[in-house]
Amino acid sequence: MNFIEEFRNSQSGRTLLEYINKRSTKPARFMEFCGGHTVAIFRYGIRQLLPPHIEMLSGPGCPVCVTSTADLDKVIALSRLTEVIICSFGDLLRVPSSRQSLLEVRAEGADVRIVYSTMDALEIARQNPAKKVIFVGIGFETTAPTIAASVIQARNQGLDNYYVMSLHKITPPVMRAILDAGETRLSGIICPGHVSSITGSNAWEFIPKDYHLACAVSGFESLDILYCVKSLVDQVEDKTPRLDVSYSRAVKPEGNLAALKIMDEVFDICPANWRGIGILPESGLCLKPEFAAFDAEKNFEIKLSEPSRETPGCLCGEIIKGTRTPLECKLFSKVCTPENPVGPCMVSSEGTCAAYYHYGGKLG
Amino acid sequence: MDKTKILLAHGSGGRLTHDLISKYLVQSLSNPLLNKLDDAAVFKTGGNMAFTTDSYVVSPIFFPGGNIGKLAVCGTVNDLSVMGAVPKYLSLSFIIEEGLDITVLEKIIQSIAAAAKEAGVEIVTGDTKVVNIGKADKIFINTAGVGFIPEELDISGSNAQPGDAVIVSGTMGDHGIAIMAQREGLNFKIAVESDCAPLNGLIADMLKACPRIHVMRDPTRGGLATTLNEIAAQSQVGIELDEESIPVKPAVGGACDALGLDPLYVANEGKLIAILPEEFAPKVLSAMKAHPYGVDSAVIGRVTAKNPSRVSIRTPLGALRILDMQSGELLPRIC
Amino acid sequence: MCLAVPAKIISLEDSVAEVDLNGTTYKASIMLTPEAKVGDYVLLHTGYAIQVIDEKDALETLEIFKQMEML
Numbered sequence: 001m002n003f004i005e006e007f008r009n010s011q012s013g014r015t016l017l018e019y020i021n022k023r024s025t026k027p028a029r030f031m032e033f034c035g036g037h038t039v040a041i042f043r044y045g046i047r048q049l050l051p052p053h054i055e056m057l058s059g060p061g062c063p064v065c066v067t068s069t070a071d072l073d074k075v076i077a078l079s080r081l082t083e084v085i086i087c088s089f090g091d092l093l094r095v096p097s098s099r100q101s102l103l104e105v106r107a108e109g110a111d112v113r114i115v116y117s118t119m120d121a122l123e124i125a126r127q128n129p130a131k132k133v134i135f136v137g138i139g140f141e142t143t144a145p146t147i148a149a150s151v152i153q154a155r156n157q158g159l160d161n162y163y164v165m166s167l168h169k170i171t172p173p174v175m176r177a178i179l180d181a182g183e184t185r186l187s188g189i190i191c192p193g194h195v196s197s198i199t200g201s202n203a204w205e206f207i208p209k210d211y212h213l214a215c216a217v218s219g220f221e222s223l224d225i226l227y228c229v230k231s232l233v234d235q236v237e238d239k240t241p242r243l244d245v246s247y248s249r250a251v252k253p254e255g256n257l258a259a260l261k262i263m264d265e266v267f268d269i270c271p272a273n274w275r276g277i278g279i280l281p282e283s284g285l286c287l288k289p290e291f292a293a294f295d296a297e298k299n300f301e302i303k304l305s306e307p308s309r310e311t312p313g314c315l316c317g318e319i320i321k322g323t324r325t326p327l328e329c330k331l332f333s334k335v336c337t338p339e340n341p342v343g344p345c346m347v348s349s350e351g352t353c354a355a356y357y358h359y360g361g362k363l364g
Numbered sequence: 365m366d367k368t369k370i371l372l373a374h375g376s377g378g379r380l381t382h383d384l385i386s387k388y389l390v391q392s393l394s395n396p397l398l399n400k401l402d403d404a405a406v407f408k409t410g411g412n413m414a415f416t417t418d419s420y421v422v423s424p425i426f427f428p429g430g431n432i433g434k435l436a437v438c439g440t441v442n443d444l445s446v447m448g449a450v451p452k453y454l455s456l457s458f459i460i461e462e463g464l465d466i467t468v469l470e471k472i473i474q475s476i477a478a479a480a481k482e483a484g485v486e487i488v489t490g491d492t493k494v495v496n497i498g499k500a501d502k503i504f505i506n507t508a509g510v511g512f513i514p515e516e517l518d519i520s521g522s523n524a525q526p527g528d529a530v531i532v533s534g535t536m537g538d539h540g541i542a543i544m545a546q547r548e549g550l551n552f553k554i555a556v557e558s559d560c561a562p563l564n565g566l567i568a569d570m571l572k573a574c575p576r577i578h579v580m581r582d583p584t585r586g587g588l589a590t591t592l593n594e595i596a597a598q599s600q601v602g603i604e605l606d607e608e609s610i611p612v613k614p615a616v617g618g619a620c621d622a623l624g625l626d627p628l629y630v631a632n633e634g635k636l637i638a639i640l641p642e643e644f645a646p647k648v649l650s651a652m653k654a655h656p657y658g659v660d661s662a663v664i665g666r667v668t669a670k671n672p673s674r675v676s677i678r679t680p681l682g683a684l685r686i687l688d689m690q691s692g693e694l695l696p697r698i699c
Numbered sequence: 700m701c702l703a704v705p706a707k708i709i710s711l712e713d714s715v716a717e718v719d720l721n722g723t724t725y726k727a728s729i730m731l732t733p734e735a736k737v738g739d740y741v742l743l744h745t746g747y748a749i750q751v752i753d754e755k756d757a758l759e760t761l762e763i764f765k766q767m768e769m770l
Contacts, residue, residue, distance in 0.1 A: 002721060003705035003740055003757055004621065010608075010680035012764040017681065019767065035699060036701060045683020063699055089745070090695035116623070116696055117746025119728060142701035143698065146747045149730045194701035197742060197750040222681060223764060249757040250742055250750050259731040259749060338691030349624065349697050361686040364670050545723075554723040618721030622743060624702045698702055698745050 007221035035062030035350030042359035064348035072097035087121035118150035148266035173283035188214030200255025276317015316343035375494030397488035405488035414449035417508035429557030433472035437479035446580035449511030456490035483562035524599035529645035537627030561634030605665035703744035
């Protein structure tokens with residue numbers, strides 16, 4: 001047992017697909033909140049195998065895609081300081097800000113390092129006492145606890161050269177904002193599995209309760225996704241919207257209490273700037289005052305040489321909300337490609353535009 | 365003078381350079397052409413000659429399963445061999461960063477000698493330069509190679525025909541993952557070695573079984589997916605793969621899962637793709653599986669007339685989807 | 700989003716575990732899953748174990764799939 005292969009069993013997958021195709025009669029539009037689900041659904045070829053009256057729509061669950069240009073400009077500005085080492089997850093390196101990406105500023109000589117874990121960043125801080133290590137914190141509730149844990153470790157170890165630039169955001173508020181805006185008519189939501197491992201499935205109860213939409217929490221293997229779609233189809237056909245936890249082996253109703261406690265110890269909830277949506281109150285995480293010594297925003301003067309700007313015509317903001325698809329964007333695949341990305345939705349490995357570009361080609 | 369490190373003087377052509385060449389290079393790589401130490405190696409040729417070059421800048425320079433020296437020989441030998449050429453002579457050029465340990469250089473040269481011996485090639489000419497600290501990353505190597513192609517062979521990326529079978533010689537992604545495991549910041553111990561190997565022996569067996577192989581290529585940078593896309597475009601054909609047939613080691617698959625990578629895009633250094641008429645596939649496959657570098661060979665797909673220049677893949681669930689080229693650098697991700 | 704993979708804890712010291720996935724070993728902090736013990740499967744995300752996988756539940760889910768196939 002490794003809990004991966006068993007959940008990719010193609011025979012069981014075909015059984016679930018048979019069920020879905022037989023059971024589903026009503027047209028339905030499901031939003032997969034999470035960019036990782038968008039990619040998995042494309043990679044497994046699930047889109048083609050669902051009944052044609054079921055439409056899958058991508059949502060805002062791509063931490064890189066929802067990072068505002070203004071925030072990224074701040075990171076680039078910090079990277080130019082000679083005493084700074086920027087540590088970042090690989091996902092962020094190619095995202096264009098107003099003028100350049102972290103990869104480009106690294107090519108100009110800035111010390112920008114890709115890390116897999118905050119533990120690596122802490123090690124870099126330990127090994128470079130004369131430098132100031134700034135960890136760029138992107139990610140939702142899955143990742144934020146690991147950054148919180150790193151701040152606690154830095155404090156316990158007396159590290160005085162480790163800082164966090166928190167661009168973390170939390171997910172239920174943006175889901176609410178999209179549903180409240182009412183611009184997309186949805187039948188159901190595929191909720192993010194790993195975010196829910198931390199927050200608990202209870203965090204999504206508001207979806208069936210307040211919006212009467214079908215809802216299921218999904219893992220990322222093919223059987224997990226199909227099992228989730230099966231549940232949504234059942235809910236739609238039976239007209240019984242509820243919260244179903246298809247990923248119950250990793251998601252408890254109350255979530256991971258230890259992780260939530262650590263997050264609560266280090267972070268306050270504050271407003272956050274969501275690309276394409278704007279500022280949402282109580283949707284971001286910022287370091288508490290008692291951790292100010294580790295807060296990059298409080299310890300560095302960030303001077304932006306020019307106001308932030310986004311390329312006109314970039315539909316990333318609309319795409320994140322599910323109101324448009326990449327195919328409706330005039331720049332998609334003509335001007336905006338993975339080699340020459342205009343917006344983060346094309347550059348992020350789980351961005352909707354990148355997924356459509358890589359997997360969405362028509363086959364005869 | 366620190367006798368344990370490479371100095372700028374080692375590259376300046378004087379006594380130290382000559383000592384380096386005779387003590388390390390000629391000693392380990394000895395052959396009649398090299399030993400003459402002329403400005404150029406001179407030899408007779410006839411028929412079709414293949415000529416290739418590659419530079420090697422891999423970091424780290426030592427990795428499980430090999431080092432930059434072994435890579436430099438195998439890479440060039442393989443580029444010649446996949447064209448159907450019998451590789452014969454290699455040139456070897458070093459650009460060394462001042463301060464490199466001489467024992468490190470010695471180990472690399474010994475690996476080069478061993479790889480050359482296995483491949484049956486001779487290093488007949490070369491060059492050594494030394495640059496200031498910081499101007500090179502320990503050592504860069506360039507090799508160029510020549511080989512001779514038997515008259516009856518016509519192997520090229522533009523020769524794939526609809527109906528051809530697509531075969532790979534073994535598991536995908538080993539080299540790239542073995543290298544990534546060594547990089548700073550990726551803290552994992554993987555029980556996978558680079559598959560770096562000279563493939564001319566395997567190819568000789570394959571061509572004996574079927575001289576009418578249409579295409580051969582080694583899926584290095586960009587992996588299987590990118591290489592097949594290149595061939596599809598060159599030949600103006602479609603290629604359809606069966607995902608479940610593509611061999612991947614469980615350890616490599618797991619590492620790719622953990623890092624958010626796809627083994628079909630990860631580099632290989634000891635594998636090849638062969639595209640050949642369907643009717644010869646069973647015979648060639650047998651020959652490949654009988655060779656130590658081809659034990660995991662498998663038929664993984666077909667060439668079609670549909671969707672020219674596109675590679676598509678049938679997923680385990682039975683859907684057919686596009687398998688695109690790789691864009692940009694393969695970076696580990698967390699999302 | 701949020702790439703996390705199941706891996707088995709093969710050793711534990713202080714709050715750092717060695718976890719195994721198909722023969723590769725990774726270091727993982729269990730600061731977020733202090734109850735985890737050797738032999739548990741955990742979800743590995745950016746070098747931290749973020750949740751212990753409920754094996755019993757996993758087997759039950761797989762059983763549901765098997766039952767569906769028999770219908």
